Amino acid sequence: MLIYDLNFPSLEKLFKEWKQPAYRAKQVWQGLYQHLYNSPENFTNLPKSLREKMEEKLTFAPFKVSTYQDSSDGFTRKTLFELPDKNLVEAVLMRYGDPADNPQITAAALNSENLRGAKKRRTLCISTQAGCAMGCVFCATGQMGFKRHLSSGEIVAQVMFYAQMLKDENELVTNIVFMGMGEPFHNYENTMEAIDRLNDSDGYNFGARRFTISTVGLSPQIRRFADEKRQVNLAVSLHEVDDDKRLAIMPVNKRYKIDNVLEACRYYVEQTGRRITFEWALINGVNDTPEVAAKLAIKLKGMMCHVNAIPLNPTTGYNGKATDRQRAHLFKETLEQAGIPCTIRMRRGIDIGAGCGQLAGSVS
Numbered sequence: 184m185l186i187y188d189l190n191f192p193s194l195e196k197l198f199k200e201w202k203q204p205a206y207r208a209k210q211v212w213q214g215l216y217q218h219l220y221n222s223p224e225n226f227t228n229l230p231k232s233l234r235e236k237m238e239e240k241l242t243f244a245p246f247k248v249s250t251y252q253d254s255s256d257g258f259t260r261k262t263l264f265e266l267p268d269k270n271l272v273e274a275v276l277m278r279y280g281d282p283a284d285n286p287q288i289t290a291a292a293l294n295s296e297n298l299r300g301a302k303k304r305r306t307l308c309i310s311t312q313a314g315c316a317m318g319c320v321f322c323a324t325g326q327m328g329f330k331r332h333l334s335s336g337e338i339v340a341q342v343m344f345y346a347q348m349l350k351d352e353n354e355l356v357t358n359i360v361f362m363g364m365g366e367p368f369h370n371y372e373n374t375m376e377a378i379d380r381l382n383d384s385d386g387y388n389f390g391a392r393r394f395t396i397s398t399v400g401l402s403p404q405i406r407r408f409a410d411e412k413r414q415v416n417l418a419v420s421l422h423e424v425d426d427d428k429r430l431a432i433m434p435v436n437k438r439y440k441i442d443n444v445l446e447a448c449r450y451y452v453e454q455t456g457r458r459i460t461f462e463w464a465l466i467n468g469v470n471d472t473p474e475v476a477a478k479l480a481i482k483l484k485g486m487m488c489h490v491n492a493i494p495l496n497p498t499t500g501y502n503g504k505a506t507d508r509q510r511a512h513l514f515k516e517t518l519e520q521a522g523i524p525c526t527i528r529m530r531r532g533i534d535i536g537a538g539c540g541q542l543a544g545s546v547s
C-alpha cells in the first residue's frame with residue numbers, strides 16, 4: 184500500500200487496526216507532509232517496532248527515479264519516474280525569477296514586492312496519467328496514447344519528490360500546475376484527491392490558489408469543477424476557434440464543440456467569480472494570424488478571461504512549426520486591442536524535451 188494514497192481518515196483507520204494510540208496517525212501525517220520524511224527510518228519519534236511495521240506494510244516510493252535532466256540554462260529540471268508496472272511518467276521543475284534567469288533584473292529588484300513576475304518561483308508541472316487518451320496531434324503525450332490513470336498517491340508523490348529536493352536547497356515549491364502528462368479531468372477523482380491531500384492545513388498546507396489545472400476542455404467536468412467552487416485556477420486548452428480546424432488537431436472536439444466548451448467556461452466564471460485562462464499553442468500559419476485572433480476575441484467577448492499563448496514546442500509526431508516572435512506579438516496585439524488580455528509565454532526546457540506537450544516518458 185502506497186502511503187501517499189491514504190488520506191488522513193484512512194491513515195487513522197489503519198493505525199487503529201494496528202492497535203496504535205490515536206495520536207500516531209497525526210505524527211505520521213506531520214512527518215510525511217510537514218517534515219517531508221520519505222522513509223520509515225526518518226520517523227525517529229515513533230517506536231522502532233512501528234517503524235518496522237511501516238517498512239513491511241507500506242510503500243514510500245511509488246516509483247524509481249529513472250533519470251533526470253537539467254536544461255542547459257539550469258532553470259528547468261525534468262525527472263523521469265518508473266512505476267512498478269514499468270510505465271514511465273515525467274514531472275518538471277521550473278525556476279523563475281532568479282537574477283541570472285533575468286539578467287535585466289538586479290538582486291535588489293528581486294526583493295522588491297512590486298516588481299511583477301520577478302519574484303522567485305518554483306513551479307512544478309505534474310502528471311496525472313501515464314500517456315493520454317485525448318490524442319491531440321501536436322502533443323507528444325497524445326502521440327504515445329493512453330497507458331493508465333495515476334492514483335492520487337502517485338500524483339502526490341511527484342510533488343513530494345521535488346519538495347524534498349528543494350528542501351535540501353532551502354527552497355519551497357511555490358506553484359503546482361497539472362500540465363504534465365495526461366488529462367486531469369479524465370482522471371478527475373484522483374486529481375482532486377491529490378489536491379485535497381496537498382492542501383490539508385495539518386499537512387503540506389499548499390494553498391488552493393497556487394494550483395492550476397489545465398484541461399483539454401471536457402465540458403461536464405468543467406461544470407462539475409465550477410459547482411465544487413474550488414479556489415484552484417483553471418486553464419482550458421483551446422488552440423483553435425473554428426470547430427473543423429480544432430477537430431483536425433484535437434479529436435476531443437468531436438464530442439465537445441467549441442461553443443459547448445465556452446458555455447461551460449462561462450458557467451465556471453459565473454459560479455466561481457474567478458478568471459479563466461485559455462491556452463493557445465501558436466502554430467505558424469495555422470492558428471496565429473490576426474484574423475484568427477480577431478475571431479477568438481469575438482468568441483471570448485465579455486468573459487473574465489486571459490489568453491496564454493505559447494509558441495508550439497517541437498514533437499516528433501507533428502510537423503507544425505512554432506510562430507516567430509513578430510507574429511506572436513501581432514496575435515497578442517490583435518487580441519488586446521479587442522479587449523482580451525494575452526501573455527506570450529516563455530518556452531522552457533525545450534532542449535531536454537521538458538516543454539509543454541513534449542513529455543513522452545522517454546529520455547531525450
Ligand code: SAH
Binds near residue numbers: 362364365399495
Ligand atoms: N491535458 C491537459 C494538460 C496537459 S498539456 C491539457 O491538454 O490542457 C498542457 C498544455 O500544453 C496544454 O495547453 C496543451 O495544449 C499544451 N501543449 C501540448 N502540446 C504542445 C506543444 N507541442 N507545444 C506547446 N504546447 C503544447
Ligand code: SF4
Binds near residue numbers: 317318324365420540
Ligand atoms: Fe492529452 Fe493535453 Fe496532450 Fe491533449 S495536450 S494529448 S489532452 S496531454
